[in-house]
Amino acid sequence: MTSLLRVDGLTKHFPVSHGVFSSRLGGSVKAVDGISFAIGRGETLGLVGESGCGKSTTGRCINRLHEPSSGSIEFDGTDVRRLRGRRLKAFRRDVQFIFQDPYASLNPRMTFGEIMAEPLVIHGIGSRRERQEQAKDMLKTVGLNPEHIHRYPHEFSGGQRQRVGIARALMLRPKMIICDEPVSALDVSIQAQIINLLEELQEEFGLTYLFIAHDLAVVRHICDRVAVMYLGKIVELGGWREVYNAPHHPYTQSLLSAVPVPDPEKQRQRARIILRGDVPSPVDPPSGCRFHTRCPIAQFPICREQEPPLEGKTGGQMAACHFAKPFPIPEDRMLGGE
Amino acid sequence: MPPLLEVDDLHMHFFTRDGVVKAVDGVSFTLEHGQTLGVVGESGSGKSVTALSIMRLIPEPPGKVVKGDIRFKGESILAMSEREQRGLRGNRIAMIFQDPMTSLNPVHRVGRQIAEPLRLHKDMDRKAAWAAAVELLAEVGIPQARERARGYPHEFSGGMRQRAMIAMALACGPDILIADEPTTALDVTIQAQILELMQEIQQRTKSAIILITHDLGVVADMADNILVMYGGKAVEFGAADDVFYRPLHPYTWGLLESLPRHDVDDKGALSPIKGQPPSLINLPPGCSFAPRCAYATRSCGDEQAGLVEMEPGHFSSCRFAGDAGFLAQFENRSSYLSDYAQRDSQ
Numbered sequence: 001m002t003s004l005l006r007v008d009g010l011t012k013h014f015p016v017s018h019g020v021f022s023s024r025l026g027g028s029v030k031a032v033d034g035i036s037f038a039i040g041r042g043e044t045l046g047l048v049g050e051s052g053c054g055k056s057t058t059g060r061c062i063n064r065l066h067e068p069s070s071g072s073i074e075f076d077g078t079d080v081r082r083l084r085g086r087r088l089k090a091f092r093r094d095v096q097f098i099f100q101d102p103y104a105s106l107n108p109r110m111t112f113g114e115i116m117a118e119p120l121v122i123h124g125i126g127s128r129r130e131r132q133e134q135a136k137d138m139l140k141t142v143g144l145n146p147e148h149i150h151r152y153p154h155e156f157s158g159g160q161r162q163r164v165g166i167a168r169a170l171m172l173r174p175k176m177i178i179c180d181e182p183v184s185a186l187d188v189s190i191q192a193q194i195i196n197l198l199e200e201l202q203e204e205f206g207l208t209y210l211f212i213a214h215d216l217a218v219v220r221h222i223c224d225r226v227a228v229m230y231l232g233k234i235v236e237l238g239g240w241r242e243v244y245n246a247p248h249h250p251y252t253q254s255l256l257s258a259v260p261v262p263d264p265e266k267q268r269q270r271a272r273i274i275l276r277g278d279v280p281s282p283v284d285p286p287s288g289c290r291f292h293t294r295c296p297i298a299q300f301p302i303c304r305e306q307e308p309p310l311e312g313k314t315g316g317q318m319a320a321c322h323f324a325k326p327f328p329i330p331e332d333r334m335l336g337g338e
Numbered sequence: 339m340p341p342l343l344e345v346d347d348l349h350m351h352f353f354t355r356d357g358v359v360k361a362v363d364g365v366s367f368t369l370e371h372g373q374t375l376g377v378v379g380e381s382g383s384g385k386s387v388t389a390l391s392i393m394r395l396i397p398e399p400p401g402k403v404v405k406g407d408i409r410f411k412g413e414s415i416l417a418m419s420e421r422e423q424r425g426l427r428g429n430r431i432a433m434i435f436q437d438p439m440t441s442l443n444p445v446h447r448v449g450r451q452i453a454e455p456l457r458l459h460k461d462m463d464r465k466a467a468w469a470a471a472v473e474l475l476a477e478v479g480i481p482q483a484r485e486r487a488r489g490y491p492h493e494f495s496g497g498m499r500q501r502a503m504i505a506m507a508l509a510c511g512p513d514i515l516i517a518d519e520p521t522t523a524l525d526v527t528i529q530a531q532i533l534e535l536m537q538e539i540q541q542r543t544k545s546a547i548i549l550i551t552h553d554l555g556v557v558a559d560m561a562d563n564i565l566v567m568y569g570g571k572a573v574e575f576g577a578a579d580d581v582f583y584r585p586l587h588p589y590t591w592g593l594l595e596s597l598p599r600h601d602v603d604d605k606g607a608l609s610p611i612k613g614q615p616p617s618l619i620n621l622p623p624g625c626s627f628a629p630r631c632a633y634a635t636r637s638c639g640d641e642q643a644g645l646v647e648m649e650p651g652h653f654s655s656c657r658f659a660g661d662a663g664f665l666a667q668f669e670n671r672s673s674y675l676s677d678y679a680q681r682d683s684q
Binding site for chain 2 (some may be wrong): 036050051110156157159160186187188189190191192193195196197216217218220221222241249255258259260261262263264266267274276278279
């Protein structure tokens with residue numbers, strides 16, 4: 001599979017200032033700190049991790065909503081970081097966004113039709129009438145009534161609004177969509193509707209997804225490959241089967257074991273690794289392996305002193321851990337055993 | 339002996355300019371010492387309003403209990419005087435909320451906020467209450483409790499704030515702890531910590547917990563009994579295993595079916611519930627789930643009986659719940675059921 005997107009050594013540091021009246025800069029938040037991955041055409045890569053791990057920042061760096069601090073981003077053969085002006089605009093046509101909050105991401109004073117025509121207006125595509133027609137077609141594609149183009153977001157529920165958010169992203173026929181927590185604000189029964197829709201659209205339009213989410217069950221369902229992030233680093237990266245059935249990094253293992261499964265019997269039998277403490281601050285991340293302060297299998301001094309590289313492991317996935325090994329719990333407790 | 343808490347056909351309506359919002363429109367359940375009741379349902383299903391009604395925290399007007407009763411140890415909470423209600427609230431029945439940042443006062447030290455219920459309900463002096471607050475903080479797993487008690491909420495992380503909220507709720511040793519989405523704002527590893535803490539506390543104090551959540555995984559982990567709500571109505575109530583493995587209401591079944599499976603390799607399309615949740619102002623007559631229900635018939639629009647006990651301890655509001663042919667439809671398609679049947683036959 002040829003890759004559509006290739007990210008290499010991406011970092012994004014946000015400077016921290018000491019209050020409004022001080023010009024003194026004190027360090028930086030290392031939101032993303034040297035990550036590399038690739039996404040193949042038509043593939044869905046999941047980016048998971050807890051809040052503050054840098055997954056959203058990564059998404060925003062890719063289409064240059066944030067300017068990366070260093071590293072390279074290559075999309076469809078072009079060096080994204082060098083793009084300026086008109087060429088940057090053209091690139092953004094190909095990479096669209098779907099946001100988490102369907103209430104905040106739609107302008108309440110615009111009708112659905114105007115919201116959906118907006119990307120076409122910005123890129124100077126079609127006449128007013130053509131744009132209207134396209135908006136109608138797209139509403140039908142995402143499962144809404146085409147007559148709704150004259151109505152406003154407040155008249156609709158969260159799930160219906162998210163459909164419009166998706167329709168807007170599709171108006172420019174992008175090659176790739178960055179989905180930033182697209183279903184986490186929705187109720188369970190509506191979540192399933194939107195997930196199915198995203199999968200159908202991927203098929204229909206040949207889309208590539210970067211799927212950012214914290215819900216591990218949803219990511220397992222929709223993604224081909226999964227990258228697990230912790231404090232600005234990718235700690236494990238591989239096919240969904242490898243990552244979910246035989247996670248190698250102790251953080252992935254803890255994360256998977258912490259998710260309660262909707263099955264009382266299984267839940268009673270499961271062994272759980274409960275991590276102690278909180279995620280350290282990304283302003284001053286721990287030395288060596290960033291996970292060593294909470295890691296159940298850390299050994300000292302090596303984990304404190306040496307940063308483990310992200311390298312291939314027995315299961316076929318990559319993991320960044322000095323002592324990575326397959327999940328030690330019995331087969332019947334595994335998530336997603338064959 | 340009467341149950342610890344009995345909610346009996348509660349109807350809490352809000353009288354607004356746009357019409358009557360039937361936020362809670364027929365909810366019944368009982369709760370005993372040491373039990374955990376999981377309340378599940380989508381946003382707007384009336385979970386939180388039920389909890390706030392038990393706490394008597396719904397302003398009246400616009401709210402009004404138009405029907406039903408809430409009894410604590412056999413005594414009607416609704417009939418109590420304001421003063422008696424205050425004696426229960428925060429003392430015998432305590433509540434923790436979803437967002438620990440907005441439910442703690444940002445300008446007071448955490449220790450003082452935890453000491454407040456003790457001074458109010460237990461008549462402790464300032465010093466004794468402070469000492470008790472420090473002890474409570476240590477009990478909920480906050481390191482260096484003596485120093486942290488002097489801190490302000492913004493100095494605490496999300497998980498620590500929720501621990502502080504729990505300490506505050508536990509201060510008076512309540513009989514019932516109501517937790518409204520206590521872990522929804524937290525990351526999974528922190529959620530696991532908080533759920534573990536709640537279980538630990540329950541074992542020690544034998545208090546009853548009402549856990550409101552939309553996360554079926556959390557319910558499977560914590561609950562003894564489950565109440566499923568839809569459109570302001572209780573649609574199913576029963577033991578956790580019964581509700582998960584032998585759901586007696588199409589909504590419960592649809593909810594379980596719409597989850598991504600966590601244990602099979604087959605990643606076929608999900609089975610969502612069709613349509614959108616109802617508006618509580620214009621609830622359809624009869625079963626409020628009927629417009630989205632794949633099994634609804636015309637008679638579902640008629641007046642409904644509310645929860646009916648279909649088998650011992652297992653209630654459903656679906657008029658077809660006892661119908662053998664109807665249940666068979668579930669059995670044919672529900673993978674949960676097949677797992678359960680397999681286990682039974684082994």
